[in-house]
Amino acid sequence: KVSINASEKKVILIPIDAVYDIYTSPYVILKNGTKQMITIGKTHFNGVEVIAGLQEGDIILKSTK
Numbered sequence: 001k002v003s004i005n006a007s008e009k010k011v012i013l014i015p016i017d018a019v020y021d022i023y024t025s026p027y028v029i030l031k032n033g034t035k036q037m038i039t040i041g042k043t044h045f046n047g048v049e050v051i052a053g054l055q056e057g058d059i060i061l062k063s064t065k
Helices: none
Strands: 011-013 025-032 035-037 041-045 047-050
Touching: none
Parallel strands: none
Antiparallel strands: 011 047, 025 035, 041 047
């Protein structure tokens, strides 16, 4: 028996170049300069799903590398 859950899940999607140390201890820098640890989910071409660590409305700084 196969069951498929087709409901959409709400996730926060951020640019991949806003995430530092993505492979070991991912974090972002918030607008106020705070380092915020995050838990990431799926990685897309230019974005990363954030499962935990950010709230909707948080402002993050993007790297200028």
